[in-house]
Amino acid sequence: MASRSRVDVSAIIDNSRLGPFQIFVFVICFLCLAIDGYDVQSLGYVVPALSADLGIARVDLGAVLSAAPVGVLFGSIFCSMLADRIGRRPVLIGATVFFAILTLLTARASTPTELLVVRAIGGIGMGAIMPNAVALVGEYSPKRLRVTIMMIVATGFTVGAALGGLLAALLLPLFGWRSVFYFGAAVPVVIAFVMLLALPESIQFLAIKKRQLEKLKKWLHRVDPTVPMGNDVEYSAGAEFALRGVETTGRFRRAPFLALFSDGLGTGTVLLWVINFMNLLNLYFLQGWLTLVITDLGVPQASAALVASMVQVGGVVGAFTLGWMVHCVGFVPVLTICGLLGALNIALIGQPWVTTAGLFVVVFIAGVCVVGGQSAINALSALFYPTSQRATGVGAGLGVGRLGAIIGPSLASVFIGLGWTLTDIFYAAAVPPLVVAGAMLAWRALVYR
Numbered sequence: 001m002a003s004r005s006r007v008d009v010s011a012i013i014d015n016s017r018l019g020p021f022q023i024f025v026f027v028i029c030f031l032c033l034a035i036d037g038y039d040v041q042s043l044g045y046v047v048p049a050l051s052a053d054l055g056i057a058r059v060d061l062g063a064v065l066s067a068a069p070v071g072v073l074f075g076s077i078f079c080s081m082l083a084d085r086i087g088r089r090p091v092l093i094g095a096t097v098f099f100a101i102l103t104l105l106t107a108r109a110s111t112p113t114e115l116l117v118v119r120a121i122g123g124i125g126m127g128a129i130m131p132n133a134v135a136l137v138g139e140y141s142p143k144r145l146r147v148t149i150m151m152i153v154a155t156g157f158t159v160g161a162a163l164g165g166l167l168a169a170l171l172l173p174l175f176g177w178r179s180v181f182y183f184g185a186a187v188p189v190v191i192a193f194v195m196l197l198a199l200p201e202s203i204q205f206l207a208i209k210k211r212q213l214e215k216l217k218k219w220l221h222r223v224d225p226t227v228p229m230g231n232d233v234e235y236s237a238g239a240e241f242a243l244r245g246v247e248t249t250g251r252f253r254r255a256p257f258l259a260l261f262s263d264g265l266g267t268g269t270v271l272l273w274v275i276n277f278m279n280l281l282n283l284y285f286l287q288g289w290l291t292l293v294i295t296d297l298g299v300p301q302a303s304a305a306l307v308a309s310m311v312q313v314g315g316v317v318g319a320f321t322l323g324w325m326v327h328c329v330g331f332v333p334v335l336t337i338c339g340l341l342g343a344l345n346i347a348l349i350g351q352p353w354v355t356t357a358g359l360f361v362v363v364f365i366a367g368v369c370v371v372g373g374q375s376a377i378n379a380l381s382a383l384f385y386p387t388s389q390r391a392t393g394v395g396a397g398l399g400v401g402r403l404g405a406i407i408g409p410s411l412a413s414v415f416i417g418l419g420w421t422l423t424d425i426f427y428a429a430a431v432p433p434l435v436v437a438g439a440m441l442a443w444r445a446l447v448y449r
Contacts, residue, residue, distance in 0.1 A: 006234045009207045009216070012224050014143035021200075021222040022140045026153050028199055029133040031191050032096060033156030034163070036129040039103050039184045040068060041161035041312065043119065044287045045168035045305045046177035048295045053177065056112050062413025065288040067116045069280075069405035071123020076402060079128030080395025087209075088136040089201040091128055093192055099125030100188035107181035127402065130157060130378065131395035138382045138390065139202045140223070147379050151323035154375040158315035161287070161371075165309025169302040259389050260396060268384050268447045269393070273400040274439045275335075275377055278432035281404030282346065282370050285429055286311050288409040290349075290363065293422060299356060307359055311367035318372015323379075331380045332444045335373055339437030342369030343430040350426025369433065384447075404432075 016022075043050070043065065051061060075095070083091040102122025109115040134154055141149045164180070171179045203223070206216040217229050260269045290308035295301050318338075325334045345366040348354055354362065378394065385393035415425050 007220075007227060009203045009220055012220065012227055013140060013203065016142050016223050018142055018145060019223065021219075024198070025140045025200060026137055026149060028191075028195060029137050030153045030156035030159075032092060032129055032188075032195065033133050033154065034160030035096075035184070035188045035191055036099070036126055037157035037160030037312075038164045038167075039099060039122070039160075039181075039188070040072065040126050040157075041287050042164040042168065042180050042184055043068065043106075044289070045165050045291055045308060046172065046180055047288070047292050048301050048304075049172060049177040050115075051292075054109070054112050054115065059413050059417045060112065061288075061292075062410035064112060064116050064119070065284070065409035066406045067119035068123040068126065069284060069402045069409075071120045071125075072127030073123075073399050073402035073406065075124040075127025076131055076395045076399035077127075079124070080131045080399075081392050083128075083132045083135070083395075084389070084392050087201050087205055088132045088139075089195070089199055092132050092136070092199065093195045095125040095128035095132075096188045096192040096195065097125075098122075099129075100185050100192065103181050103188070104185035107178045107185065127395075127399070130154075131398055134378050134382050134394055135390045136202055139204050140200075147383065148323050148327055150379045150382055151319050151326070151375045154378050155316050155319035158312050158319060158371050158375070162309050162312030162316060165305045165312065168305045169309075172305070173302055260385070260393055265385070265389070265393075268443070269396075271439050271443050271447065272377070272381055272384070272393075272397045275436050276381075276397045276401030277404040278435045278439075279370060279374055279377060279404070280398075280401035281408040282342070282429060282432045283311075283374060283408075284405035285408035285412055286346070286363075286366065286370065289412050294356075294359065307356070307363060310360055310363040312371060314364040314367025314369075315371025315375070317364075318368035319375035321368070322372050322376050326376055326379070331376060332440050335376055335380075336437045336440045338369040338373040338376075339433040339435075339440065342366055342373065342433035343437075345369070346433065347427055347430040350421075350423040350429075352423065373436070 047061065047065070050056070051058075056064060079091050079095060099122050102118055102125065105118045106115065106122065109118055133156075134150055137153045138146055138150050164184075167183060168177075168180050171183070200219045201212065201215065203216055203220050206212050220227055221229060260266075287308070290311065291301070291304045294304035294307050299307065322334055322338070342365075345362045348362045349359065349366065378398070381394045381397050382390055411428075412425060415428070420428075
């Protein structure tokens with residue numbers, strides 16, 4: 001009997017030329033992340049108008065701003081584990097449709113309670129997007145370009161969040177705050193339809209699971225037309241998966257979450273959780289409160305939304321520039337400097353002598369470090385974990401980070417209730433980036449891979 005030839009699909013993709021099919025996958029994932037970022041962050045841009053319309057007191061705003069991150073926490077963790085079992089594609093499509101519906105309901109909310117509940121439930125779908133899109137992009141990227149591509153595509157979330165500020169500045173004076181969410185509900189439906197028609201599944205995932213082999217062959221052939229496609233060919237995802245929690249039958253072990261602490265992954269997992277927690281605490285604090293704070297300084301709401309959008313604009317610039325810097329010098333120096341520089345500029349935001357023009361600058365730099373830095377953190381997570389735990393690992397890190405996203409806006413409400421000044425609050429917000437810098441130095445000492 002003739003022996004079966006064996007094709008390592010991971011090696012094929014690692015050594016492939018970047019072709020139109022892979023670029024199409026990256027573009028779809030970018031768009032999916034963009035509308036996710038828009039819907040997650042848009043609430044912060046309309047807080048002054050929304051709170052006035054629904055009668056939400058300042059001390060109660062923290063709970064409303066933290067509602068979506070609560071849902072994102074569960075979506076990041078559980079939908080990522082689901083994706084490691086059933087695939088990236090169905091989870092991405094289902095989650096996009098789900099949060100589109102809940103964003104429409106956000107636009108229809110008439111009470112603070114309705115708004116809080118809808119945002120929390122919608123966050124579940126939003127939380128499923130980032131880890132699975134990043135994982136899918138990494139699994140279609142040639143090895144030599146993987147970090148750069150993942151960081152570029154991950155900027156989709158930031159681009160969408162920045163677009164939220166720009167559209168809010170346009171739509172608020174004309175149509176009110178609800179129009180921002182009507183837009184955010186319509187676009188993901190279109191994106192989900194495109195994904196349903198054309199988004200492929202992870203080829204490595206199909207090779208591990210030994211399913212949909214005809215689709216595997218079709219998509220692999222589009223990556224590399226020279227790959228053997230006969231019935232006597234056996235497809236595998238490389239030796240790393242047998243070592244990282246995948247049995248020879250192609251089935252995952254039953255406790256993917258616990259696998260994040262096995263095979264030498266434990267220390268890196270804990271440090272990534274600390275880094276995600278601190279960085280997302282800062283990101284959501286800034287995104288949730290900046291528009292309201294700047295409005296309190298006497299800046300018109302539309303202009304205040306533009307200043308606040310500099311967090312995300314800086315994040316877009318940071319993701320591209322930091323990706324190049326990571327490629328040149330590595331993750332540790334880049335993220336350590338981001339932590340130190342981010343702390344300085346966040347502290348400056350609360351200084352009373354900083355002008356409106358100065359706020360544009362310091363908020364932009366803070367965005368480069370905090371939001372741009374998150375793109376680097378996501379890429380570091382995706383590279384640290386093997387495919388069998390990649391979506392679970394990235395999702396768990398982001399999920400733990402969402403605890404910071406929940407706590408950040410709520411802490412601001414507590415501090416306001418205690419009578420803290422803006423200077424005091426932004427001094428406190430400068431501490432988490434310093435922790436990120438310290439954690440990256442610990443990464444070099446304890447993990448460094």
